[in-house]
Amino acid sequence: VRAEDSEDVRESELRDGDVMGIVTAEMVKSIASEIYDYKLTDDSARSIARGAGALLTGASRLGDVLDLREIEPPFGFANLEAEAARLRRSVK
């Protein structure tokens, strides 16, 4: 059972999603620096926060908008196995 399959938890996920969607310039600067060793100016960080914030707010609501209950991501073992087989062939 996934969290979103429960109506109660789904509501809390939406609330969490809305919070997650608020991206601040400080957060962006921090992620860029800590994870990617990448320096952003304050202006760039503000601009990215605005653009990314709007998109991620939308993304956080996809579970509700598209009703993602019981939908698996399309990664799949078949793809994994095919890629491994290709790697084996290239080794030989």
Next chain:
Amino acid sequence: MAHENDMLALDVAALSARLRAKEMSPVEVTEAYLGRIDALDSKLRAYITVTADVARSAAKAAEGEIQAGRWRGPMHGVPVALKDLVYTRGIRTTGGSKILADFVPTHDATVWSRLANAGAVLLGKLNLHEFAYGITSTNPHWGTVRNPYDPERIPGGSSGGSAAAIVGRMAAATIGTDTGGSIRIPAALCGCVGLKATYGRVNRYGVVPLAYTLDHVGPITRTVRDAAMVLNVIAGQDPNDSTSSEKPVPDFTAALGKDLKGIRVGVIRELNDGLSDEVAKSFQTALAQLSALGATVETVSIPSLAASSIVTAVITWAEALEVHEQWMRTRAHEYGADVRRLLEMGMAVPATSYVRAQRGRARILADALGALESRDVLVAPTSAIPAPKIGESSVLGEGGAGVDVVQSILRFTSPFDATGQPALAVPTGLSPGGLPLSMQIIGRPFDETTVLRVGDAYERARGQLPAPKI
């Protein structure tokens, strides 16, 4: 010897027939194209690299083989060009970037090796939006690609050079790639045909990636028949690409030339609003022509399409950053400002959003397949607006309101990168201002045959588009 303009005026189907019949020579045709590139490319900036020596050598070889009765097939001796993110062994492949300005691959992309084995002649490598990450083809490193119908306007992108070269008669057929619309958008804005086949139908081995799970490779051509002919050569499984499909490859030209009796067409309601007046009028005329050809045309609703621009943006931001992460750490200053900003945006995408967006694709495809249960194809405009001016970020839309250029275009194309369905952009005519307009035809996965059949029937009914006055 055939007149140069006569040779350049021929589409692949007609040119191929003349070459096979030895009425034209691959060497003459190649020289005509090289002359055209020499005369025109300083205006359109469609090419990054012109491979004149390679082309002359291949044309000579093709001529010898055809003269000796060893005709390889419909692409034998046909001059083509590749978007410059398709690997070519021994030939610079820049990705439209400064970062790869001196990159010379040691192997060919499969799409090119298949065309080369079919006897195609490589004229060169085509300009694009840097790393295929954008829809304008305004390239800070290799020059701004211009629209052949109005050089002050964008050709669309990211395969802008591929479309400009076709409409400018600087190649008989070209190859582009499509992650959010990058084959169909330039085809639409420049007035030619662009085919994004089903994800996996055309292999991606040796093509610089933008977003692994959304990238498609396909032809940009003058006619639907030409697109089918090129697809015949490049489609099919490739052991070097585990995402390429094992499904059998039919002859995509087999269903061409028919009418549309019995074909059921669904007009996507969610993509039939917010259109500029000229696009709306042209699209309605195209629908009437489909009806006149015998198709049943009715409106269909796919509400989940509204979420697809979020889905494709999240996936593209995340996957593109993964591709470029090392260069962003060490060579960020070498990117153009717009591409660097998009890559920076990717840093803010959490893993949860990425996985959720991937899961969303199944819902959108399921809904699109539902719409196709009792219909053969879906149709929509390829773009809400004709080509905007270079540098223009918003234009006047429906009712005179300002609309964002990027959203006015990507909203129509990106859903079918998310679903992976085949989608064909076909011109529907010119606006009163002389700019190309376009319709896209979308089909069931791996049913390119029906998509091409509908596009071909419509194209023949529509008639020839007036050529640009370059």
